[in-house]
Amino acid sequence: MTSPETFHGWLGHDSTAAKGNLSWQPFTPKTFAETDIDIKISHCGICGTDIHTLRSGWGPTHYPICVGHEIVGHVVRAGSSASAQKFSLGDRVGVGAQAASCLKEDCDECARGMEQHCPKGFVGTYNGKYPDSGYWSMGGYADYVRVPAHFAIKIPDGVKSEDAAPMMCGGITVYAPLKNNGAGPGKRVGIVGLGGLGHFGVLFAKAMGCAKVVAISRRRNKEEDARAMGADEYIATSEDEKWERKHSRTLDLIVSTVSSPDMPLSGYLRLLRTNGEFIQVGAPEDILPAISAFALIAKGCKIGGSQIGGPKEIEEMLQFAAEKGVKPWVEQRPMKQANPSVVDMEDGKARYRYVLVNHDHDDHAKL
Incomplete structure (x- = not known):
């Protein structure tokens, strides 16, 4: 060989x-x-x-x-x-x-x-x-x-090769910010975007035992998939009227996987509870939208970012996926x-x- x-x-x-x-x-x-x-x-x-x-x-x-x-x-x-x-x-x-x-x-x-x-x-x-x-x-x-x-x-024996492959980047990109920002029992988590990254976010948040997992996308065409992955609620930002107001102060943590400079960032921040966190992992080729400082100050919110994970963290993620049966x-x-x-x-x-x-x-x- x-x-x-x-x-x-x-x-x-x-x-x-x-x-x-x-x-x-x-x-x-x-x-x-x-x-x-x-x-x-x-x-x-x-x-x-x-x-x-x-x-x-x-x-x-x-x-x-x-x-x-x-x-x-x-x-x-x-x-x-x-x-x-x-x-x-x-x-x-x-x-x-x-x-x-x-x-x-x-x-x-x-x-x-x-x-x-x-x-x-x-x-x-x-x-x-x-x-x-x-x-x-x-x-x-x-x-x-x-x-x-x-x-x-x-790769652990319990994870198939075709499942492990997308975890090496897509999986760790959302596993890391979920784990490092306290996702787990009692935590209410939103995942923005239901693409390759976002679907991992829903799967991992559910496997971590979060109290509520909310999938957030522009349209409602992926709602059935999101719920099959474990999402408890679904928000369609381009179709649901006054979604920011309806779901205001309902989430502790939001992980954003989208790569659009046109995202409704101020609306996402309204969904956070006091001391909530918004973590950006998608990387637009342009800049993020401007926001009012009061969107952060009024509730003590934080905006952060996350980039993949180190080898030990990837190994931990794979073991977690094997133990919990996470399958992309x-x-x-x-x-x-x-x-x-x-x-x-x-x-x-x-x-x-x-x-x-x-x-x-x-x-x-x-x-």
């Missing part, structure tokens, strides 16, 4: 790649280090970040690029370092949106298990530059991926259908996460 010298993946060469103009081509991975592992990819989720990056929506993208940071597969090569040797050949592992950080003892963030906030050496799983080699990272719309072992996580709503598609799947994802057709599958690499005996 080993990996080839040349990997193959769906490469984007300019901003039109987001329109389904990816090309299956060979590329050379970063030089193998003893801290690395190579993973033979079986599954890779499609994340909204992939689309933003392919079209250079958040800033200039380094092309050519292979996106995909919801990766699951099996270890086929491991370096000699302690971090790499914790894996055995054949282990089923996942990799999320981060591939490296400085990991230095004097880095407060890395030392506290918050590698995702490392100010010195954060490298994304794709479109990130490794400072030691100058290599630009390449992601999981591919047959293999090479990453530092510190950022790979073993996914549609599996062959890796060869990456182009139409990217287009469908951008058009909002996913219900609620697409997962690309390398059928030749999918070893069901290891699930």
Whole structure:
């Protein structure tokens, strides 16, 4: 069991790649280090970040690029370092949106298990530059991926590969702010947006035992799905009259997954109770709407943000999902259908996460 010298993946060469103009081509991975592992990819989720990056929506993208940071597969090569040797050949592992950080003892963030906030050496799983080699990272719309072992996580036996893949970014993006802001028994939680991220928010909030879970979307067309996921109530902001007033002061915590600069932010804040919290995880390509200071002052509310999670937190999330039976709503598609799947994802057709599958690499005996 080993990996080839040349990997193959769906490469984007300019901003039109987001329109389904990816090309299956060979590329050379970063030089193998003893801290690395190579993973033979079986599954890779499609994340909204992939689309933003392919079209250079958040800033200039380094092309050519292979996106995909919801990766699951099996270890086929491991370096000699302690971090790499914790894996055995054949282990089923996942990799999320981060591939490296400085990991230095004097880095407060890395030392506290918050590698995702490392100010010195954060490298994304794709479109990130490794400072030691100058290599630009390449992601999981591919047959293999090479990453530092510190950022790979073993997948529990109780979680299927197609379910684990979208958890590596989409899942942790909402699990972390829910857990870190007290979601649980007695807490009344709202999830804004019922897309790939939002559906995870409803699933996890319900599994955490929240007293009330409210799905908040523009239209009512997803209400049936939301309630099937565990939502107790549903708010359609473009269809329900005076929804801000009707549901005023009913929620302790809101996690917003939407990426629109036109969101009714002031209305969302009205839903919070005294000392309530609004946590933004969706990242618009523009700026957030302006709000009145009194929307915060009058009730002592807080606005915050959250970014993915460190390896230990992702491991904790996967164990939680295995114990509670959290199962995302996914549609599996062959890796060869990456182009139409990217287009469908951008058009909002996913219900609620697409997962690309390398059928030749999918070893069901290891699930």
